[in-house]
Amino acid sequence: MEIRLIDIRKHFGPVKANDGITLTVPAGTIQGILGENGAGKSTLMKILSGYQHADAGRIELDGRPVHMRSPADAIRHGVGMLHQDPLDFPPMRVVDNLLIGAPGRLIPQRREAVSAVAGLAGSLGLSIDLKAEVGSLTVGERQQLELLRLLWLGARVLILDEPTTGISARQRQELFDTLRRLAAQGKTILFVSHKLEEVEELCTRVAVLRQGRLVGEALPPFRVERLVGMMFEREVTPGERFACTPGKTLLRLAGLGAEHGRIRLEGLDLEVKAGETIGLAGMEGSGQSLLLQTCAGLRPVTHGRIYLDGADLTGKTYRQFKKRGVAYVPATRLEEGLIPGLSLADHFLLTENKPGFFINRERGRRTAEERIARFNIKGTPTSPVESLSGGNQQRALLALVEPGSKLMLLEHPTRGLDVESVIYLWSKLKERCGRGEAIIFTSSDLDELLRYSDRILVFFAGRVSEPLDAATTTVDELGELIGGASRSGDPVDAVSAWPGGDGRAPDDAGCHASGAPENGDA
Amino acid sequence: MDGATLVIGLAGVLTAAAPLVVATIGETFAERAGVINLSVNGTILLSAMGSFVVAVSTGSLVLAFIAGALIGALVALIVAFGSITLRQSQVAIGFVLTLFCRDLSYFLGNPFMGEKGPMLSVHPIPLLEDIPVLGTMFFKQDVMTYFSFVLIAGAWWWIFRTRPGLVLRAVGERPEAAFARGARVKLVRYAYTTLGGALVGLAGPMYSLSVKAGWKGTISGLDGLGWIVLAIVIFGAWNPVRVALGAYLFGLLQWLSVVLQPHLQGIPSQVLQVAPFPLMILTLLFVNIGNAEWVERVLAALPERPRKAVARAIRALRVVQPRSLGVPFEQD
Numbered sequence: 103m104e105i106r107l108i109d110i111r112k113h114f115g116p117v118k119a120n121d122g123i124t125l126t127v128p129a130g131t132i133q134g135i136l137g138e139n140g141a142g143k144s145t146l147m148k149i150l151s152g153y154q155h156a157d158a159g160r161i162e163l164d165g166r167p168v169h170m171r172s173p174a175d176a177i178r179h180g181v182g183m184l185h186q187d188p189l190d191f192p193p194m195r196v197v198d199n200l201l202i203g204a205p206g207r208l209i210p211q212r213r214e215a216v217s218a219v220a221g222l223a224g225s226l227g228l229s230i231d232l233k234a235e236v237g238s239l240t241v242g243e244r245q246q247l248e249l250l251r252l253l254w255l256g257a258r259v260l261i262l263d264e265p266t267t268g269i270s271a272r273q274r275q276e277l278f279d280t281l282r283r284l285a286a287q288g289k290t291i292l293f294v295s296h297k298l299e300e301v302e303e304l305c306t307r308v309a310v311l312r313q314g315r316l317v318g319e320a321l322p323p324f325r326v327e328r329l330v331g332m333m334f335e336r337e338v339t340p341g342e343r344f345a346c347t348p349g350k351t352l353l354r355l356a357g358l359g360a361e362h363g364r365i366r367l368e369g370l371d372l373e374v375k376a377g378e379t380i381g382l383a384g385m386e387g388s389g390q391s392l393l394l395q396t397c398a399g400l401r402p403v404t405h406g407r408i409y410l411d412g413a414d415l416t417g418k419t420y421r422q423f424k425k426r427g428v429a430y431v432p433a434t435r436l437e438e439g440l441i442p443g444l445s446l447a448d449h450f451l452l453t454e455n456k457p458g459f460f461i462n463r464e465r466g467r468r469t470a471e472e473r474i475a476r477f478n479i480k481g482t483p484t485s486p487v488e489s490l491s492g493g494n495q496q497r498a499l500l501a502l503v504e505p506g507s508k509l510m511l512l513e514h515p516t517r518g519l520d521v522e523s524v525i526y527l528w529s530k531l532k533e534r535c536g537r538g539e540a541i542i543f544t545s546s547d548l549d550e551l552l553r554y555s556d557r558i559l560v561f562f563a564g565r566v567s568e569p570l571d572a573a574t575t576t577v578d579e580l581g582e583l584i585g586g587a588s589r590s591g592d593p594v595d596a597v598s599a600w601p602g603g604d605g606r607a608p609d610d611a612g613c614h615a616s617g618a619p620e621n622g623d624a
Numbered sequence: 625m626d627g628a629t630l631v632i633g634l635a636g637v638l639t640a641a642a643p644l645v646v647a648t649i650g651e652t653f654a655e656r657a658g659v660i661n662l663s664v665n666g667t668i669l670l671s672a673m674g675s676f677v678v679a680v681s682t683g684s685l686v687l688a689f690i691a692g693a694l695i696g697a698l699v700a701l702i703v704a705f706g707s708i709t710l711r712q713s714q715v716a717i718g719f720v721l722t723l724f725c726r727d728l729s730y731f732l733g734n735p736f737m738g739e740k741g742p743m744l745s746v747h748p749i750p751l752l753e754d755i756p757v758l759g760t761m762f763f764k765q766d767v768m769t770y771f772s773f774v775l776i777a778g779a780w781w782w783i784f785r786t787r788p789g790l791v792l793r794a795v796g797e798r799p800e801a802a803f804a805r806g807a808r809v810k811l812v813r814y815a816y817t818t819l820g821g822a823l824v825g826l827a828g829p830m831y832s833l834s835v836k837a838g839w840k841g842t843i844s845g846l847d848g849l850g851w852i853v854l855a856i857v858i859f860g861a862w863n864p865v866r867v868a869l870g871a872y873l874f875g876l877l878q879w880l881s882v883v884l885q886p887h888l889q890g891i892p893s894q895v896l897q898v899a900p901f902p903l904m905i906l907t908l909l910f911v912n913i914g915n916a917e918w919v920e921r922v923l924a925a926l927p928e929r930p931r932k933a934v935a936r937a938i939r940a941l942r943v944v945q946p947r948s949l950g951v952p953f954e955q956d
């Protein structure tokens with residue numbers, strides 16, 4: 103279906119989110135939409151899907167003008183959208199989630215829905231527990247679920263707003279193949295992403311937005327530098343790899359066990375030194391989040407012990423972990439991380455932990471202004487958090503981490519950030535590492551894992567590999583490990599199956615796990 | 625107490641709790657859609673009085689019950705309009721309405737105080753009534769008690785088994801997501817708030833034309849029941865079957881406080897009369913124990929088998945409230 107967006111305008115107070123965008127997307131196209139955080143991408147997509155109303159402008163589908171008064175209209179025209187933050191129903195079961203909004207008779211056919219979606223998932227190589235509650239899934243899995251739902255409903259126009267959080271390289275290939283197949287059938291796909299390699303690989307056209315305007319379009323072959331140039335109006339280069347200068351042991355896990363839902367961690371030994379960055383790799387929902395939450399004191403320890411700075415914190419509450427300098431940043435920004443309805447200034451006031459009964463609005467505003475500037479957030483101290491663009495919410499979330507923590511536990515810290523901000527954010531984080539803070543983070547982006555971690559743990563269904571030295575591992579090796587692990591079902595074997603002496607010498611930098619033999623020499 | 629008296633007593637509990645069952649399920653519908661209708665207490669009084677007046681003046685029970693439902697629906701519509709369309713506080717509107725309706729019922733009902741009105745009669749169901757024990761309890765009741773039985777099953781089926789029920793839950797849970805899936809959030813909220821109000825309105829005549837027949841103004845004994853309804857809905861986790869169990873539990877406690885009175889001479893009768901209220905609160909606390917953090921910590925220390933079993937039991941009991949309860953929905 104051909105889509106024509108004509109002179110779309112949408113203002114939020116003084117902010118011109120969409121400032122007269124005209125864009126034609128021919129049928130059968132996979133249209134990439136690029137742009138820095140806050141450029142207006144999500145707004146444009148929401149207007150096309152009827153979720154928001156344009157102040158002005160027209161939409162034509164296959165040459166016929168249409169009115170998108172609500173998502174119901176859009177759905178009737180075959181337009182389906184996957185929102186940047188999954189719009190689903192956490193306490194409900196996955197089946198019910200699939201059925202909400204699906205057409206059909208009075209009594210829904212649960213079994214048929216499940217088998218159809220399970221079939222789809224299988225063909226995409228996605229494994230989602232269809233009997234689970236949505237709330238027990240990770241953000242990445244929830245996005246995958248939404249994607250499956252849209253494919254199942256058979257949308258003719260598929261809008262995907264940053265859909266690839268937590269998708270492994272192999273799953274991405276399957277997804278891309280499916281999208282290409284759909285495009286070949288004449289369906290139109292709009293793909294919003296900050297991952298330029300993905301756009302380069304998948305899209306057959308690209309449009310770049312900047313400050314609410316369309317600033318350029320491109321056809322393949324794409325030149326990444328040119329795209330980046332259009333997005334930011336300047337060049338962006340990643341800096342050097344940061345070297346780890348580890349200090350004393352900060353966090354020690356001794357035979358740690360924990361469980362949540364179907365995921366279980368067992369007998370995990372790990373030592374994290376001050377200044378170190380540990381990346382957690384693996385398919386979404388393999389236990390990475392569980393490890394982070396257990397280290398944050400949010401989930402009970404079933405076996406083993408947790409030591410922070412030598413003190414035994416096993417069985418202590420989240421508050422006590424927090425007081426001792428553990429900061430946890432969840433991936434579900436609007437559910438666990440931020441409080442919709444409160445402004446940025448309110449958030450800083452809430453987290454600053456100052457003594458005294460009365461709040462000091464003036465100080466809150468100043469902190470907010472300072473952090474807004476430092477983290478380059480597009481918004482004002484009085485902006486309610488839900489009005490920020492996805493990437494700016496992410497920046498706000500990270501800005502809330504008080505300086506002076508010891509251990510930062512970050513779930514997909516750069517989810518939804520544009521290229522420039524990713525680089526900027528990590529430079530900030532690494533500064534803190536330089537001051538002796540340690541980081542454990544999850545990511546599905548192999549490049550990010552390799553570039554910014556010192557050591558990487560690969561997860562598979564709650565099993566954890568021995569730590570890899572990030573400096574000497576390649577993208578292909580890591581990808582194979584994550585994929586290979588899921589094939590053999592035993593990541594530890596996959597690790598030790600690697601030939602030794604291939605340059606991954608035991609790191610004498612001191613960044614290695616305790617109690618575990620050096621896998622390279624096994 | 626012999627067996628026959630006990631069975632008759634329990635049958636009486638089912639009758640006496642029927643208005644509570646109907647009202648709680650009505651409120652469950654409204655709250656499932658995300659609207660707290662706090663006016664229940666006033667609504668029950670006003671519809672009890674109104675339908676009694678209709679029954680006395682026309683002699684028609686059918687008209688009286690229709691009047692009760694209409695009064696309830698009307699009050700609920702005011703709550704819906706104020707909270708959904710005008711986006712005002714549901715709590716404030718409901719609270720003011722509950723006080724207003726109560727005083728209005730006392731004022732308007734004054735001329736009819738103590739009059740004799742018609743009453744619902746028992747309609748035994750042939751054959752079924754002859755089943756020992758169960759026959760007397762379930763099949764020798766009045767029409768509205770039968771209705772309350774059917775309502776429990778029907779409401780459960782509707783909410784958890786049908787497509788519109790799914791949309792109803794979605795709207796109360798996360799209206800913006802339901803909206804994104806094509807649901808007409810405001811319409812759904814209006815519809816269920818009004819339906820719920822009508823059911824609450826039926827509870828009025830169920831009292832004034834059956835359970836506590838007549839209209840006696842301030843001493844009708846109906847004031848306060850509406851608040852119990854609101855508590856039971858929470859206790860029942862917005863699930864019609866559990867909500868009904870809560871209503872029956874309350875009915876049972878009230879009955880016990882009456883029958884046990886002669887046997888518990890040491891305890892002042894006032895204590896027994898109010899005992900059902902704190903007992904309800906204790907039950908509520910017990911049911912929600914799984915929400916406490918320390919319970920999770922204690923559980924983690926248990927060995928595998930019992931931990932799984934206890935965790936499952938707690939999860940089954942746990943009450944999760946519709947997340948958008950009381951939150952207005954703003955569509956851009």
Ligand SMILES: Nc1ncnc2c1ncn2[C@@H]1O[C@H](COP(=O)(O)OP(=O)(O)OP(=O)(O)O)[C@@H](O)[C@H]1O
Pocket residue numbers: 114117118119137138139140141142143144145146186480481488489490491492493494518520
């Ligand atoms: N509901 C709202 N109220 C006020 N301002 C808003 C609202 N929604 C979006 N904006 C503003 O509009 C601008 C564009 O937002 P949009 O979400 O479209 O950006 P985006 O391109 O999707 O960015 P990102 O890559 O960070 O997701 C931002 O400056 C944002 O703050």
Ligand SMILES: [Mg+2]
Pocket residue numbers: 143144145186263491492493
């Ligand atoms: Mg966005």
